[in-house]
Amino acid sequence: MNKSSLVYFLLLAVLTSSCSNTRFLPKGELLYTGAKVKVEGKQTTKKENKALKSQLKAIVRPKPNSVFLGLRPKLYLYNLAGKPKKEKGWRYWLRNKVGEAPVLYSQVDLEYNKSVLQNFSENSGYFNAKTVADSTRKGKKVSAEYLVNPAKQYKIKEVKFPLDSSVIAKEIRNTKRRSLLKKEEGYSLERIKEERVRIDARLKEKGYFYFNPDYLKVQVDSTVADHQVDLIVKIKDEAPKLAETPYRINRIIVYPNYTIGADSIKTTIDSIKKYNDLTIIDAENLFKPRIFDRALYFKKNDLYNRTDHNLSLNRLVNLGTFKFVKNQFRVSDTVGNYLDAYYYLTPLPKKSLRLELLAKTNSANYTGTELNLNWSNRNTFRGAELLTISAFGGVEVQVSGQNNGFNVYRFGTEANLVWPRLVAPFKLNSPSGFVPKTKATLGYEFQNRTKLYSLQTFKGSFGYLWKENERKEHLFNVTEITYASPQNVTPLYQEQILANESLGKVIEKQLIFGPTYSYTYTNTLQKRKKSTFYYKGTIDLAGNVAGLVTGANSKKGDTIKIFDVPFSQFVKIENDFRHYYKLGPDSQLASRIIAGAGFAYGNSGEMPFIKQFFIGGTNSLRAFRARSIGPGSFDGASANTSTFLPDQSGDLKLEFNTEYRAKIYGLVKGALFLDAGNIWLLNENSEKPGAKFSKKFMNEIAVGAGAGLRFDFSFLILRTDLAFPLRKPYLADGDRWVLDKIDFGSGPWRRENLVFNLAIGYPF
Template identity: 35%
Template sequence: MRMMNQINNTSLFRWASLLMVVILLSACSTTRNLPDGEVLYTGIRKIAIQNEDSTKAGQAALEEIEAALAYPPNNAIFGSSSLRTPFPFGLWIYNGFVNKKSKFSKWIFNKLAAKPVLISTVSPDVRTKVVQNLLREYGYFNGTASYSVLPDKKDSLKAKVSYQIDMRQPYKIDTVIYTSISPKADSIVRQTLAERAIRPNDNFSVIKLEEERQRLASIMRNKGYYYFRPDFIAYQADTLNYPGRVGLKVISKPGLPATAVRPWHVGNISYSLNGYDGETPTDSILYKDLMIYYEGKLRVRPRILYNRLFFRKGDLYKQSVQEKTQSALNRLSIFRYTDMQYTPKDTSLACDTLNLRINAMYELPLDGELELNVTSKSNNQAGPGAVVSLTRRNLFKGGEVLGITLRGSYEWQTGNRVNGASNSINSYELGLSGTLTFPRIIFPGFQHKIYDYPANTTFKLYADQLNRSRFFKLLAFGGSASYSFQPTASSKHTLVPFRLTYNLLQSTTHEFDSITAANPALYLSLKNQFIPAMSYTYTYDNAMIKEGKNQLWWESSITSAGNILSGINALAGKSFTKGKTILGNPYAQFIKLTSEIRVTHEIDRNQRLAMRLMGGFIYSYGNATIAPYSEQFYIGGANSIRAFTVRSIGPGRFRPNIDNPYSYIDQTGDVKLEANIEYRFRMIENLHGAVFLDAGNIWLLRSDEARPGGLINSANFLNDIALGTGAGIRYDLEFLVLRLDLGIALHTPYETGKNGYYNIPRFKDGLGLHLAIGYPF
């Protein structure tokens, strides 16, 4: 105990000393110990752009220019090159302890000091030369770049840098002439001129010239010219005929090797499969005309390798076929890498055949992962969680992946309701799931078909335990089978022919019972029941294939539950409407449609306009006219109408009892409509801002006495729409986006006692603050 006290006292003394040091250093100079002749860099004063080119090509050039000039000073805010915090703590420590010799001083220096960023380190002269080269590469041959060092008026050893960029008029492409490579190659090039990357009247750009070289080389390689490379293409440029115009001639370099100007065919094909640690093959097997060399034992079925090989002996070499083969092999998740090696069949001058060997190394079969996180969900739930997962790759020697996941979380809900009522709710959730994924479609007639894009069949078993504090405990378990495939790069189909879930309401609380007593529909939606369903989802996303200012994402799905079983019961002579059961328990019947469309319009490199429109519809019939609680719609939260917390609006004009803080749990509906528009803009570096407008609501399809005003009604439709606005900031870390949004309510569909469209009783009650990860849409 005595020793512990001594340790605590020592630690306390250290931290007290450190606090005193910070207080003393706060008045110290940040330039006292700079090297002789050096000046502390305090950021960029401004980047002045003259004759800015607002075209897409001009904005692309400016983006690279600003990246070349960017350099954060000490204590920069969010990596900004111009904004700093007012407390340069690291510099204070540096200047206070750089010459100290004691162990404690060195410890503080090593832990807390920040090395000064000097003007000489930033090298503005070198950066302006880089910018000058960038201007020329983008066709701004008359553009200039310069800089000024601006000393601090209070301290001459501090300075900012000001850059001046004058883009002036870009040179335009006048004519483009393609000269002869070979008669056959010329014909190939002429057939694809509509796809060329350089065109008359475009800005001259070295980047576009390189893009065209790559395109021509790919065209040639897709016609069998395996040895043809981009650097075999050269350009001759003439800027003298017309001022500000560039005449281009696309030529082939002289003296091309004979191997580059003739097509090649594929000869013998083999695999060389190295072990988990790179062990070289020790055995071999011949499957049809494919030789497979392997180490130890063959860990993959030969047919799997053969079906993913799109070359056959005698085929003309094509780069696209090579890429298709590599993609198909990579999607197996069996190999750490794959490499395709081509060698001439013999050394004769007339040889036109390449033998192909595919070298690969096995990925380790087992993978475990522990993930600790803090979640922030669209339903306003936030809290710590953990996920433990175990993955077994290549389970049946065909690329199958078995995954077992155990997850748990504890969450509490934040935020206030517009009416000022309490809105706290805590819960924990435990889940166990097992998935078996096949990298192909498991269905008669399709199991051996290999698609150009990912295609998977997944079987899943799961169980989830949800404990909603002060309300209920619910156990849901079941299984599903699903197919997912992409016929094109932009289109995806997901078919779930079988999904069976059983919801077991294990226990309820007095508070929850009081709610369901007043609203029996809520209890019916949570009662013990099976949910046998099948669904189809179509997704379109052109983000990966379309170059332009507009990106479109659209997803629609249809779900049908209980209809096949109901048909079987009808054939057996049982009632078509009520009383149908599975294993003595009722099952749900409904049809559900959802659709969501998102459009993002790029105004320029720093501004975007994002829009979303989504809707949903669920209709229950047969056994019950109330859809399962998990299938119903709700609105509000960080990814919805951000001025309102989750389940605080709707259905329709329904207003829950403000004396019951838990009554909002039944604010769900059968119809949902939501629209969002968001203006996004760059503030500084990776810090972005947004201004948004959100609108929407949910409604009932059938009257409910416990929720008056919830029925959808065309006469009151516009007034039923909840409306909110707000603003937010986002910090883009490249691998994720941190988002903070402040929503401001403008209109609620129910009566609040305040007249007019803006009917929020108190401004503070109409505020919603959301901290989330990722964009809302």
């Protein structure tokens, strides 16, 4: 098909789709195609007109059918499906779930929209605005036009707060410094409503439990000056006495075994327990009282405040033991101006058994399935401790790559015990609603790499997890122990070790122990922000104390062994920084920088293989096979004579990724991406020429690009990426950029360079 034929075909498709969308309209109906809003004010600036136009356009109703590339595909599918005979089946799904019913002009109320635009303009300070509404018909399609002529906006001259001598008036005056109503800013009814909510929130921190924003009014005096207003904040005369009274906490009563829907709560003398300021009604003695004392912020005689109220509820939920958490405050019948606090807690089932079938992918391009069996006890020692014992088994295969046929089979078990407190000789008073936790882990895994070797790994750790707030999280493992031992090493792998000694490092016995710490900061949950960040920093200190005590020095031959295995001694630091920038409601630019370094010393001559850095694969440099790049300019593929591709590792890592993400249609999203990076060794390795880090490291950066689709099924995101290299660091210096060699029409080029990645979830 030549270019002119293609143009005619596309034009015919557009016209056919357009006609078919109006052909199915009910008799006498017209298709509504949307509204245009014009703001033309001679007394307002261009900036004010532009801002007002954007706000007005967003509130016009109804919204027309969605348009993609000038077409209305959802409406087309709705018409294509026709009227299904049953409320199920393929046609019903296509019409009602994928398709979109036509938006008819009969649904448009011009006068109503006109009044909405008029009211919004006036509520934004354009008191003398004028609005006109009209429509334009073309065939069976109609669009609406609204013309708004705003007068000069009224500005705030002064904000006056209550001046009387009452306690509540004084508290309101004390909030003036953080007022949302600013002098010289435009009048805004919406901002006045937000100010009432702000004042109410401040009063809630001062004991005014029964106050609410509706008890405040803001009077507007527009006579003070030309196009200026005074705003006068007052408490309404009808506000009840309860609302103007600050309250303190009297009794705190906890029902830890409450049943929702119960007619009454049976209380006996034996079921009542006193613990500090708490009264706990626990007839079955399910919980130790101290867990509630830790979770609840309120103490007797405390002034009520909303912060402690919410933090207490968040902590009770965060314990992970209760299905429902309900709270009530009632005016005390024994003490004036006091509240009694009641907490009704419905426990989750204490023990549970769960079977999971998982689909998974990893950075090495392996895709597979895993079966997990988990048993949980949510209140192991009556202190809301969570004990989880799991058994798992799975298989992973490499969908694309040189390691086809070298499948991975794995099975194992793991036990975790989590205490909802710090089991430590020190205290941590976290001001957040997240309960600090202590976690102990023991695990075993057996991994069989077909045709190569088997590896059994024992793991154990003990550490603490706490969050300062929803953005900052700390994880400190006092100790983390890993013992790895190889088995069933095949002759094939032994042969490869003779040709490449570094492969022997993979199956060496490993004993790694020491503290680790990671800090995470993220504000990505703040959906209104246009620019959000994620940062995770990790430090791993293995064998440092043991190395200092024993004086181990591998360079001098003073290697110390434990259980006949040399323990590893190193420092490893890794930083992961991500930035997300919203370009629109359905598009964003996501970027990531990873920088890491590992340094072995003392009892170790080099970093253990399982703690080194790797690059390439589905979540890394997607234009290169997993773990196939580097270190440096070393070409692992050409140096390898076996039928499988060994993993390349390094002591240093630098990686950069950026990805443009946008919604294409429905649950389908697209991405264009660019990846760059490499790994390096700190020391020379005669078997890997060009692997050592040097001042020319930027000349050894690998670069790749590609495009992909993301299918958002709500319960998982299925990701497909097709990528190709732009720069190959293992080529001769001067020939590393391969932009001029890109040839999508060439079969050999595609086979050698195009990399398809199938994964679950976003790469970052």
